Amino acid sequence: MEHACGKYADFEVLREQAVALRREGLSRRQIRDQLRVHNNDILNRLLEGEPPPDWTKRPNAKDDLRHRARELRLQGWTYDRIQLELGCSKSSISLWVRDLPKPEPRYSPEEQRALMNEGLAHLRAAQDRERQATKEKAAAEVGTLTERELFLVGVGLYWAEGGKDKPYARRENVAFVNSDPVMIKVFLCWLDLLGVERERVRYCVMIHENADVAGAEQYWADLVGASHSAFNKTTLKKHNPKTVRKNVGESYRGCLVIKVRQSADLYRRIEGWWNGITLGSPPSSGKV
Numbered sequence: 296m297e298h299a300c301g302k303y304a305d306f307e308v309l310r311e312q313a314v315a316l317r318r319e320g321l322s323r324r325q326i327r328d329q330l331r332v333h334n335n336d337i338l339n340r341l342l343e344g345e346p347p348p349d350w351t352k353r354p355n356a357k358d359d360l361r362h363r364a365r366e367l368r369l370q371g372w373t374y375d376r377i378q379l380e381l382g383c384s385k386s387s388i389s390l391w392v393r394d395l396p397k398p399e400p401r402y403s404p405e406e407q408r409a410l411m412n413e414g415l416a417h418l419r420a421a422q423d424r425e426r427q428a429t430k431e432k433a434a435a436e437v438g439t440l441t442e443r444e445l446f447l448v449g450v451g452l453y454w455a456e457g458g459k460d461k462p463y464a465r466r467e468n469v470a471f472v473n474s475d476p477v478m479i480k481v482f483l484c485w486l487d488l489l490g491v492e493r494e495r496v497r498y499c500v501m502i503h504e505n506a507d508v509a510g511a512e513q514y515w516a517d518l519v520g521a522s523h524s525a526f527n528k529t530t531l532k533k534h535n536p537k538t539v540r541k542n543v544g545e546s547y548r549g550c551l552v553i554k555v556r557q558s559a560d561l562y563r564r565i566e567g568w569w570n571g572i573t574l575g576s577p578p579s580s581g582k583v
Contacts, residue, residue, distance in 0.1 A: 313341035320348045357383075361391045371398035442488060449485030450568045452478070460562065469558040469565070472501070474550045476518050482553060483519060495556045497527055502549025503542075504531040511548040519551075 309330065316326045323338065332338050360381055367377050374385050381388075402410065440448065456478070458470035471482050486496065498521060502511050508529060516523060530552075555561060 310341045313338075314345055317342055317345045317348075322348070357387070360387075364388050364391045365395065368392040368395050368398070371401070373398070445485060445488055447572065449482065449488070450565060450572060452482060452485070453565055454569045457565075460566070467559040467562045469555040469562050471553045472550050474548070479518065479551055479553070486555070489561070491555055491558075491561070493521070495558070496521075496525070497554045497556060498525055499527040499552040499554070500529040500549055501552060502529065502531065503534055503547075505534050506543075506547055506549065507545075514548050515551045 309332075313326055313330060313332075316329060321329070323342070326342070327333060327338055330341075332341065360383055364377055364381060364383065367380065368388075372380070374388050377383070377388050377392075378385055400407075453469070453471060456471060456473055458466055458468070458472075460466050473479055473482070483496075498515065498519060500508075500512050500515055502508055508531070512523070512526065512529060516526065
């Protein structure tokens, strides 16, 4: 006969029957059909606290992973290592092993810092190699410059780094300032291409007063292959104690000023050449 909640004369007797059937290995559906209890709420109350038999449990695809994760955790593995090994999410691993004791750290804080620094050093070395390879490949793409290419490069180089004439300050003379020794060499090659005699060229070192002034003067003299007689008096920059300079150390040699005497006509031609470059450049397409 059908049973309803209000019609049970003895609920405990019915529960005893349900529990007994459960312990015999019957499923919920089998107990429902045998006791003719079709109300799920009542059936839940009858079977409360009784685990289902093993044969009714659905197999879990992650049971093997869970078992392996617990084994690895007991061996002292971290969540990260377990994740790499098993390919599981950290949230799943945490759910599976959080009842297990936390493993002792494999390394001391000092050892961890040393390992981190070593890893960073390897990373930076690899990045440096990649940068250098890119630069070498780009340099090979340029190859040897023709005289015309050097001529155009020199015009652009001067107009970017050289002195210019202004309507409010007439400076029709060639003066070039830079701290990059390679840039200095290219500029001197350009002057040679233009037929400027080295006797017309004068140099001047500009450097902070608290730097190695004598060492810088000798460095620039050796670089340009000129005697000290070709150098004007070094210009010393006053040091401001409130500022923190980054251009310090043995590699800091200040800037070198290169001036060409009697160069008004040369300056006018440089300005004209630059105007020719700008007028002869194709209009921008917006593409690089």
